[in-house]
Amino acid sequence: MSEQTGYTVASDTEIAIGIDIGTFQCRLAVWNGSQVELIRNTRNQKLMKSYVTFSDESPSPVGGVSNQLSHEYEMLSGATIFNMKRLIGRLDTDPIVSKASKTLPFLIQTLGIGVRPFIAALVNNIWRSTTPEEVLAIYLLELKALAEARLKRPVRDVVLTVPAAFSRFQLVRIARSCAMAGLHVLRLMPEPAAVALLYAQQQMPKNMGDSGSEKIGLIFNMGAGYCDVAVIATAGGVSQMKGLAGSSIGGEDLLQNTMHWLVPEMDSLFSSHGLEEIKSMGILRVATQDAIHQLSSQASVQIDIDLGNGTRICRVIDVEEFEEINKDVFEKCVSLITQCLRDSKVVKAEYIDDVILVGGCSSIPKIRQIVTGICKRSETEIYSGINPMEAAVRGAALEGALASGVNDPLGNLDLLTIQVNAHSIGVRANRNTFVPIIDRNTTLPARREMVFTTAHENQTEALIVVYEEVDDANQLLLGYFKVVGIPAARSGVPEISVCMDIDASNMLRVMAGVIMPGSGPRKPVVPLMEVRMPTADGGHGLCADALNKILGSNLDLVCPHGKLNT
């Protein structure tokens, strides 16, 4: 099968680079033939800020890859768009978007009707419109140029890490940004999966043939925008993910909450986005950010700032106060970990061999306390073999080498991560019930089939409405299609089979077919339908409403035998 082992990849094979686009910072890495190497920018930095500044002076917008800010305030003048990863693929009904619209210096307009928000950067006193995808694409172009200059070859193939909490919409939008930047996405991998790959490599047995004993690892990853938790079982270079959970909470929430605590009336104060207000908001943001950083190493911080509009803030914030302000965020961390352990059937914390704590927020004392507390160990027992700021990008670079078919003679790439599906996917049936077909934490690739029937006498058409459950009882419409040509029959007689398939690259296909029972061979009566999801694009919030309003229950699906309670 693989006779050509013994040599590293031929020089003409393109090795995909790994990119970890953070809400706040970004990193690039690549497999250099024997190990993963981080790519530094012209300023010799491994961490690059994620932002793009629009201006009239330079011909094209400049991003944070090579640009050096003389001061943080430069980023906060309204001309710079950042937090793209938090905003991408979200609608204006999303609480994250409406919160961001009140605390970010650039413009985010929301109407609260389920359409995409209007985003604009301030250039020469004009609010110029853009989109998170466009901003991300500009940024990715800079990363591409940097990688090409460093590697002295064209770069096209990439592996990107994404938060576990990302919906399939957000994944589509990220892929679109990459396409706009001329990058070909080999994989969008959940950040914990990338960390798991790196961990699996580190745990590889030294002598071949010895598969070693299985180790259970808990990965907790929290950055500026998102938090992910995963439980993995690793042996012999193979990591089987047992549970995956994620949420849109992160350092940005800690920052926003603390800003609100300092200036409770800030929502109304900054709502008009005038030049003076943008400036005050910038001062408040920088001071709060600094204070939070200091609270990781000291018990209290004095904040003394002049917002410039006659408001002076002089307050002392201590660690207890900070933890109280951000109680909700920390509670969510606890619930994510406990949920993930429960889903993974890890009944005792003692069964966890390694606790891996990564991401920008991993240095916050309260976060360390929460994770070590649940896992019942001391801070010194946290897994120390991984750099918390580089874990995801190193894993992405490993995946890039694997996906590019690189062979390593030393067996350092003899790795595999078996992933799970982060969110349940199902259809709407029995009027308004979400019926999951592929549950969350199902091992990928996955294929599940379920049979439904008609709701009405002589119903000739049925509407398959596909949802993704991104959070408890919070479903996003992914798409819909009709199954037509159902033979006239009593309600409950035709069998409408819906099959969902997610392949190893996480692509979702939904298939549907109709069978009439008792008519000889069980063959579909009409051609089957196969639909790649998501199909619904921007405005899917409105779309779900429209479907319900216009079609009502006419094309409903029903689970047979009354097994479901409506």
Next chain:
Amino acid sequence: MIGTLTTSAGGISERLPPLNYTGISGRLHLFNSFRFTYKPISTKSAFHAVLDANPVERTAGSRRPESLYEVLRVDRNATPSEIKTAYRSLAKIYHPDAKLHGDRDFIEIHNAYATLSDPASRASYDLKSRLYTVVGRRQGFYTCQRWETDQCW
């Protein structure tokens, strides 16, 4: 969150109440014989794959379905760690991401592992398969279903 059934910010139109969460096990296995490929497939060939395959005729033949132990290539009295090792080495060959790319279905391998790695489900599987050899296959009953997933017993 975004555009869900549960958000009701403006109330511009009648919104759906939150969806309930339920699960059922009604299965038809129309797509059982259908093998999804992991590259974008032409729709035409996909449909033919399904339409050409007749589940009843195909599986009602004399071919005995593989036992889960056979799927994992382990002994009936394999230890849990042997089962884990077997699963991992098969994954390295048959997982779509694996370099070797065998042509067997990884989903089937994982399902076998999921049953056999859990002591309770392994015990009930063993019990069922012992019954199966005693009672034998009933004619024309669930011939189109894989018996280990069938709950009719």
